[in-house]
Amino acid sequence: MKKIRIMLLMLILVVLIVGCGQQDTGTGVEDGKVLGVVMPNATHGFLGESIQHAEAATKLYAEEYGFEYQFLTSAESSEQNNQLDTLINQNVDAIVLWPHNGDEVRSGAQNVMDAGIPLIVYDRLIDGFEPTMEVMGDNFTIGEETGEYLNQYFANELAAGEVHILEFKGDNSTVPQQRSDGLKRTAHENIVIVQEFSTGWQRATAQEQMETFLTASSVEEIEAIKAIFTHDDEVVLGVLDAIMDYNGPAQLDIRLATGVGGRRENLDTFKPIKEGYAIDQVTYLFSPTMVRDAVEYGAKILNGESFSGLYLIDTMKIDESNEVEFRGSDIYKIRYESDL
Numbered sequence: 001m002k003k004i005r006i007m008l009l010m011l012i013l014v015v016l017i018v019g020c021g022q023q024d025t026g027t028g029v030e031d032g033k034v035l036g037v038v039m040p041n042a043t044h045g046f047l048g049e050s051i052q053h054a055e056a057a058t059k060l061y062a063e064e065y066g067f068e069y070q071f072l073t074s075a076e077s078s079e080q081n082n083q084l085d086t087l088i089n090q091n092v093d094a095i096v097l098w099p100h101n102g103d104e105v106r107s108g109a110q111n112v113m114d115a116g117i118p119l120i121v122y123d124r125l126i127d128g129f130e131p132t133m134e135v136m137g138d139n140f141t142i143g144e145e146t147g148e149y150l151n152q153y154f155a156n157e158l159a160a161g162e163v164h165i166l167e168f169k170g171d172n173s174t175v176p177q178q179r180s181d182g183l184k185r186t187a188h189e190n191i192v193i194v195q196e197f198s199t200g201w202q203r204a205t206a207q208e209q210m211e212t213f214l215t216a217s218s219v220e221e222i223e224a225i226k227a228i229f230t231h232d233d234e235v236v237l238g239v240l241d242a243i244m245d246y247n248g249p250a251q252l253d254i255r256l257a258t259g260v261g262g263r264r265e266n267l268d269t270f271k272p273i274k275e276g277y278a279i280d281q282v283t284y285l286f287s288p289t290m291v292r293d294a295v296e297y298g299a300k301i302l303n304g305e306s307f308s309g310l311y312l313i314d315t316m317k318i319d320e321s322n323e324v325e326f327r328g329s330d331i332y333k334i335r336y337e338s339d340l
Contacts, residue, residue, distance in 0.1 A: 033067045033302045036087040036095040037295060038080060041073035045201065045234050046261060049288035049335075050098075056340035057292040061299035067093075077104035084108035087117075094118040096298045098291070101173055102126035118301050122294040124173040132301070135294040138312040139175050142284045143182020145317060146258050149282055150227060151188050153256055157226070158190045166213065167193045168230040168239060170201040176231045179260070183229065194225065199235050206230070206238030214246050222250035233261030233283055240273060252277075259283040262318050262326065264336055270320055282319040285326075289335050 037058050042048040055071050062069050074080045077100040087095055088111055095112055099105045106126050112119045119131040154163045169176040197209040214222060230236045236259035262285040273279050290313050297307055318326050326332055
């Protein structure tokens with residue numbers, strides 16, 4: 001009888017130990033789950049900053065939720081498709097994908113969905129394709145608000161006739177297309193886009209394109225340009241570089257340059273460009289910290305939460321009127337004052 005009592009006590013003790021070891025903390029991912037994060041590579045600019053924030057967020061949430069991860073970058077779409085196939089073969093549990101170009105990674109993305117792996121597509125969408133979830137900045141609204149800003153800024157001129165502008169896009173992905181579509185929806189019918197350029201999101205390319213326009217166009221055509229509509233803050237700086245270097249016969253009458261990003265480097269030029277060249281600037285918030293949202297959704301999916309559809313991240317206008325206020329905002333501090 002004594003031996004039976006001892007065995008019962010030992011059994012109760014084992015049950016208690018196992019029960020304590022399996023206690024639910026509320027934020028733990030099942031052992032062995034893996035998140036794949038797949039992005040284009042870059043060493044500078046918006047994408048370079050985004051990679052830093054994405055990797056930092058992946059490490060942070062991996063520690064918080066207790067999962068493993070693979071963080072992969074690539075130079076082109078074919079390499080990105082190969083990475084997706086590799087992650088499928090490794091049976092990862094969720095993937096966050098920032099496509100080089102949506103159409104070019106459609107097959108890889110479809111393979112992910114066919115394998116039953118939750119897929120979050122960030123920033124550049126894949127037309128006609130429905131992943132588990134899409135996370136992106138509100139590009140269409142950025143275009144709409146830029147159109148409205150142009151309407152207000154040139155209200156007097158538009159009442160009298162046409163206002164000619166140049167457009168500097170980033171690439172042929174859905175991002176610039178949405179921004180262009182948004183602008184066309186709200187811009188006054190007298191706002192005329194004289195020429196469009198595709199910059200590859202590069203400051204030097206934008207500078208060369210603007211220099212070519214200034215040297216190859218007639219004086220009349222150059223002097224008719226009143227504003228520059230760009231899709232990226234680095235691109236704005238390239239255009240401004242060309243304007244500052246111009247010494248041709250035309251009297252430049254460019255009064256406004258618009259961008260996207262809310263970069264500190266651009267905010268720092270607001271005052272000197274206004275004072276030296278009489279050009280106002282406005283930029284729309286599109287921070288590299290936004291990619292953290294996509295990674296967080298991936299972590300939450302591993303933790304058992306469900307999401308679907310499109311999640312849009314809000315933008316805001318930043319010009320001379322609220323630049324100082326914006327520099328004191330949390331999103332600015334996270335971007336420039338955090339240790340990632």
